[in-house]
Amino acid sequence: MRVSDRTLRFVLKPLVFLAALGPAAWLVWAGLTGNLSANPLSDITNETGLWTLRFLCLALAVTPLRRLTGWNGAIKFRRMLGLFAFFYGSLHFLTYVIVDRFAGLDFPDGIVAVSTLRNLAASVGADVYKRPFITIGFAALTLMVPLAATSTAGMIRRLGRKWQTLHRLVYASAVLGVIHYWWLVKADVRSPILYAVVVSLLLGFRVWRRKKGTGVFVSRRVPAV
Amino acid sequence: MVIKRASDIASSEITSKAEYLNRREFLRAAGVAGAAAALAAGGLATGEVSLQAQEAPHGRKFDGVKSSPLSTDAKPNSWKDITTYNNYYEFGTNKDDPAANARNFKTVPWTVTVDGECNKKAAWHLEDILKGQTLEDRVYRHRCVEAWSMVIPWVGFPLSDFIKKCEPTSKAKFVEFTTLDDPKQMPGTRSQVLTWPYVEGLRMDEAMHPLTILVVGLYGEVLPNQNGAPLRLAVPWKYGFKHAKSLVKIRFVEKQPMNTWQLQASNEYGFYANVNPSVDHPRWSQATERVIGGGFFRKKTQMFNGYGDQVASLYAGMDLRKNF
Numbered sequence: 001m002r003v004s005d006r007t008l009r010f011v012l013k014p015l016v017f018l019a020a021l022g023p024a025a026w027l028v029w030a031g032l033t034g035n036l037s038a039n040p041l042s043d044i045t046n047e048t049g050l051w052t053l054r055f056l057c058l059a060l061a062v063t064p065l066r067r068l069t070g071w072n073g074a075i076k077f078r079r080m081l082g083l084f085a086f087f088y089g090s091l092h093f094l095t096y097v098i099v100d101r102f103a104g105l106d107f108p109d110g111i112v113a114v115s116t117l118r119n120l121a122a123s124v125g126a127d128v129y130k131r132p133f134i135t136i137g138f139a140a141l142t143l144m145v146p147l148a149a150t151s152t153a154g155m156i157r158r159l160g161r162k163w164q165t166l167h168r169l170v171y172a173s174a175v176l177g178v179i180h181y182w183w184l185v186k187a188d189v190r191s192p193i194l195y196a197v198v199v200s201l202l203l204g205f206r207v208w209r210r211k212k213g214t215g216v217f218v219s220r221r222v223p224a225v
Numbered sequence: 226m227v228i229k230r231a232s233d234i235a236s237s238e239i240t241s242k243a244e245y246l247n248r249r250e251f252l253r254a255a256g257v258a259g260a261a262a263a264l265a266a267g268g269l270a271t272g273e274v275s276l277q278a279q280e281a282p283h284g285r286k287f288d289g290v291k292s293s294p295l296s297t298d299a300k301p302n303s304w305k306d307i308t309t310y311n312n313y314y315e316f317g318t319n320k321d322d323p324a325a326n327a328r329n330f331k332t333v334p335w336t337v338t339v340d341g342e343c344n345k346k347a348a349w350h351l352e353d354i355l356k357g358q359t360l361e362d363r364v365y366r367h368r369c370v371e372a373w374s375m376v377i378p379w380v381g382f383p384l385s386d387f388i389k390k391c392e393p394t395s396k397a398k399f400v401e402f403t404t405l406d407d408p409k410q411m412p413g414t415r416s417q418v419l420t421w422p423y424v425e426g427l428r429m430d431e432a433m434h435p436l437t438i439l440v441v442g443l444y445g446e447v448l449p450n451q452n453g454a455p456l457r458l459a460v461p462w463k464y465g466f467k468h469a470k471s472l473v474k475i476r477f478v479e480k481q482p483m484n485t486w487q488l489q490a491s492n493e494y495g496f497y498a499n500v501n502p503s504v505d506h507p508r509w510s511q512a513t514e515r516v517i518g519g520g521f522f523r524k525k526t527q528m529f530n531g532y533g534d535q536v537a538s539l540y541a542g543m544d545l546r547k548n549f
Contacts, residue, residue, distance in 0.1 A: 037320055038302070038310035038517050039373055104513040104523040133508055184508065186371070187489055188318035188418045 003073050016077055020084045023051045024091065041099040048092035049137075053181060053195050055085035056174045060202040067209065079151050082170065086148040089141045097124055133183035140176035143169045174199045285447040287360055290380055295436060296364035297531075302375040302518050304444055310517065311451045312369065313470055314419055315404065315411040323451035326412050332455040332471075341401070341477035344392035351455055355441065358382050362445065363438055363459070368500045368530045370464040373515040379459050380442025385433045387475075393429070397477035400432040401425070402458060402469040419485055425469035426482030426496065427460065430539055436461055436532060439472075462532040464498045495549040499540070500530035504549045 003012065027044055030036045036043040059081040065074045101123045109115045128138045147167055150156070156163050178199050182192035301307075313323040316330075335351040360380050368374045388400070406422035408414045414421045431437060440457045441448055448454040453470025460467050466486050476482075486494035493507050502512045502525065513523040529536050540548075 038306035038375075039320070039515060041515065041521075042373070099515075099521075103515075103521055127510070131508060187314070190416075190418075 008073060008076055013076065013080065016080060020055070020080070023047065023088070041095070041103075045092065045095045045099060048088050048095055049181065052085055052089040052092055052141075053174075053177050055081055055088055056170070056177060057195070057198050057202065059085055059170065060174060060199070064202060064205045067205075083148060083151060086141075086144045089144055093138070093141055101127065133180055136176050136183065137180035140173045140180055143173040143176070147173075171203055174203070286445050287380055287442055287447070290360045290362050290442070290445055293361040293363050296362060296378075297366055297376060299364070299366065299376045301364055301378045301444075306518050307375060307377055307443060308449050308451055310375075312371075312465065313413075313451060313453065315406070315413045315421075315423065315471070316451065317413045318418060322413070324449075327450035327454075330410055330450040330454070330471075332450065335455050335473075337456065337472055338474045339391050339476075340474065342394045342397040342479060343477045344394065345390065354387060354439075354456070358386065360441065361438075363440075365436075365459055365461040366530050366532075367459075367461065367465060367468075368514060368526065370466055370494070370498070370506060370511075372506075372509060372511060372513070372526075373517055374519075374524070374526075374530075375517045377459075378444050379438065379440045380445060380448070381438035381440040381459060383435055384437045384439050384458070385435065387439060388432060391475070391477070393477045396479050398429055399478050399481055400427050400429060401474075401476040401478050401482040402427075402472055403474035403476070404469050405471045405473045420488055422473075423469060423485045424482060425458070425467055425484045426478075427467070428481075428539075431460065431536075434536060434539070436535055462500055462529040462536045464500060466494065467498050497540075497545070497548045499536075499545060499549075500526060501528060501545055501549065502526040503528075504546055 027036075027047055031040050031044065059078055062074050062078040062081065066072050097120070102120055105116065105119050105123060107113070107116060128134050147170060150159060150163065150166060159166065178192060178195050181195060182189060185192055309324045310320045311323040312320065313327070316323040316326040333351075337349045337351065337354060338347075339349060340346055360382055362378055363381055364376060364378045366374060367377045402425045404423035404425075405411070406414050427437065438459050440453065440459050441455060443449060443452055448457070453468070456472045457470040458468045458472070467484075481496055484494075484496060486498075487496055500511075505511050511526055514526045516524050527533070
């Protein structure tokens, strides 16, 4: 596929950017117009979490897509997709902190007080420490922080080959994200299984290619004579 | 493939509109006649109307429902909240699945089999269970094990009224409740998300407690299918999963029954399942709850869901941390 840089930069990337904001925009709209369920705050927590996983999968799909289609332009979207995973992950965590933790606090000195901040930190800390599925979700998000921080062109240049190594952390983040999701579900694990399969395929593809060699569809094995 | 949405219904299985309308007619007639017969004996003393009853979406209202001193004064959730946010895995595991998938669920005719340690083993028609039975508005706080809560204006009657008619023997120490398991009508039961049929149980003294009711209605009307029509339990000091729905079997037993969620994960769900803010679910806190329709801040969960004065004595001397 041949897409000019101009089209990519001024048409495709803005379109993908707007589309990626869609879920957040939809949540805001549906929340304000009463189109979420009877428990809208829980919906927002769940949806932002799901979209984090979806964007992680999309970012991880870029390399397999390049290899399988030969369309290297796909690489131009990878950073944006990864940053959107981080964006939704941050929203997810923020929603949890506000809706689940902050909203359940006591306010002995009123809401605007130093004790509120202290109690909130203690409440989040205790939860992250005590509940394995939250520990794991928190770890998945934490691993994304250095990736987001080193996503600029300058950092890529500065880190050189180390950048690639560092950014393999995203694999761990995706795996932890799926475990986090699997663990919070009460009984119906069909949706977590779906994500587990997708992430396995995306990571499995990399393992398979590594075993096979590094070229694009070029077998390194010398044909038997 | 493993991953399959369970809610797919073959079009051949969907009730034709004519049949469906017929059934509605029959149901309306049966409902009105049945209710009238049932309530004639109950007298017309409605007392003060405690409920801001909402517009009837289907107009099948019970007449002469009495108010009850056991109701809470708290403002009930809206009809919409109560009928669109349901955990009823027989109709799907998403909160909005039951409202969508139970629409054509057939509740007439309905039979409840009474079995086990009792003198009156029988298959009861629902109309016969309701015959001569006074119905009451019971506005109860409802606390889900998932840490959300609602206030629900049930219509029902004490389970003890019915148990007495069954004449349990001295061997009857527990009551076991079984929900309908009909894969044709209940798409959720086509996948083994839980072990079907859904089973719940109560100790005899819990079952005989005046707060424990059999529910047939909501907001003065016939119970919507997604809420467990035509007959379900409400035990307001216990987590919602104890409230077995669409009951087809009531069995008196000597040994403590194994309830479905305990079978699913015995480290997370016990037999008693009393609302208890100090015993967390292993994966989340039970100290506070999200009040549906109740604003931004969470509510502190109360011991026995606030019914401690009435029920705490049932558990005197018991370690509720162990018997969670």
